[in-house]
Amino acid sequence: MLHLLLQTTIEDVPDDWNVSRFSLLSTFLRELQDEHGRPLFRVTARNRTRRGAPDPMLSTLDESDVDQLWLLGVDNGDGLTADDCAGITRFRRAGGSLLITRDHMDLGSSLLHLADIGAAHHFHSRNCEADQSRQCIDNPNSPGISWPNYHSGANGDYQRVWSVGSIHPVMRDRHSSSGVIQYLPAHPHEGAVSAPPDDPSSRVIMEGRSSATGRRFNIAVAFERSHQGGRVIAQSTFHHFADYNWDPAAGCPSFVIEPAGSGMARFAEALRSTRQYVRNVSLWLGS
Numbered sequence: 001m002l003h004l005l006l007q008t009t010i011e012d013v014p015d016d017w018n019v020s021r022f023s024l025l026s027t028f029l030r031e032l033q034d035e036h037g038r039p040l041f042r043v044t045a046r047n048r049t050r051r052g053a054p055d056p057m058l059s060t061l062d063e064s065d066v067d068q069l070w071l072l073g074v075d076n077g078d079g080l081t082a083d084d085c086a087g088i089t090r091f092r093r094a095g096g097s098l099l100i101t102r103d104h105m106d107l108g109s110s111l112l113h114l115a116d117i118g119a120a121h122h123f124h125s126r127n128c129e130a131d132q133s134r135q136c137i138d139n140p141n142s143p144g145i146s147w148p149n150y151h152s153g154a155n156g157d158y159q160r161v162w163s164v165g166s167i168h169p170v171m172r173d174r175h176s177s178s179g180v181i182q183y184l185p186a187h188p189h190e191g192a193v194s195a196p197p198d199d200p201s202s203r204v205i206m207e208g209r210s211s212a213t214g215r216r217f218n219i220a221v222a223f224e225r226s227h228q229g230g231r232v233i234a235q236s237t238f239h240h241f242a243d244y245n246w247d248p249a250a251g252c253p254s255f256v257i258e259p260a261g262s263g264m265a266r267f268a269e270a271l272r273s274t275r276q277y278v279r280n281v282s283l284w285l286g287s
Contacts, residue, residue: 001038002067002286004029006045007058009072009079009110015253017074017238019045024250025241028275029282041068041282051075054083062090068285070099072238073108073121080110089115092229097285101235104149104189108238116199120221120234122148122192145189151212153186155239156248157261158270161208161219168205168222170233170280173273181206181280183273184219185245188258190237193218201226208236231285241278246271 006026008019019026022045032040044066048055059081061069069088073079080088092098100117102108105124112118112127122128124146152159163171163180173181195202206220219240223232235241243250248260264270 001042002040003065004041004043004068004070004282005057005061005064005066006043006070007072008047009075009108010047011050012047015255017072017242017253019047019072021243021250021252022072022238022241024243024246025278028278032279032282040286048079048084051078052081054081054087058084059087061087061096062094064091066091066096068097068099068282070241071101071111072241073100073102073111074238075108075110077106077109079108080113082113085113085115089229092117092232095225095230097230097232099233099235099281099285101238101241102191103187103237103239104145104191105147107191116196116228117223117232117234119196119199120193120202120223120232122194124148148190148192150190150192150208150210150215150217150236151188152190152208153188153211153263154259154261155185155187155245155252155256156265157186157263158183158267158274159186159208159211161206162216164204164207164218170220170222170277170284171205172280173276175276176273181273181277183267183270184208184240184277185242185264185270185274186211186261187237187239187245190217190219190239193221193234193236195221199223199228201228202232233281233285240274246274 026045109123221234244252
């Protein structure tokens, strides 16, 4: 059984995107089984300890029995210390695998301190050169949130997604009419990701389309195993995995004021596709 760590970059702040708001994801991962009915993962779900000091788990991750880290960048730029990043980098160098995700504007920008893989994420104030979204505001209904700010739909609705290039293993779906993942939860403020041009082990594997402008944007970048370390998925927003986006009845922090949709509840295929994607990612990272 593999050990999967589901970790946020904030403390246990009740009115924020703390790890309890990803309970449907952690439950689904715990319930995954192999062909013999045995659990695939032992899941540890936790928030970081006090910001500004090394997190005891992340800073020594390479010394733990963790096999996969799913890192949810929900901070405003101060969620990871230098020791945390060093521990995560050593973990990957030793063959550990990661999913790293963030959200709009500068949310989760502490991920940029991660060696090699941090460069896949683009933010409003940092590492913004490759982010073309700054040339116009994609979501005009959110004047307080600037680029990157791709509008794929309301929280609680679903979005259509597309495979990019040759079909990557995490995009395959034998239960879909197309044979590939077609739907993920929507979010009005998706972030920006790209494949670092100097890293041949990385490529964009999935894209979406803005419901506001029709523009295509990257949703996921995959890093293959290489001399730099284990496999990685860089995802455009943690809202693809949040309870509120799978089921708005689960609730959200008070600062989320936009009305939620009901597409995920009305169209069962969207949730099935989302779960298939989560399964695919966990298996690919673990292989």
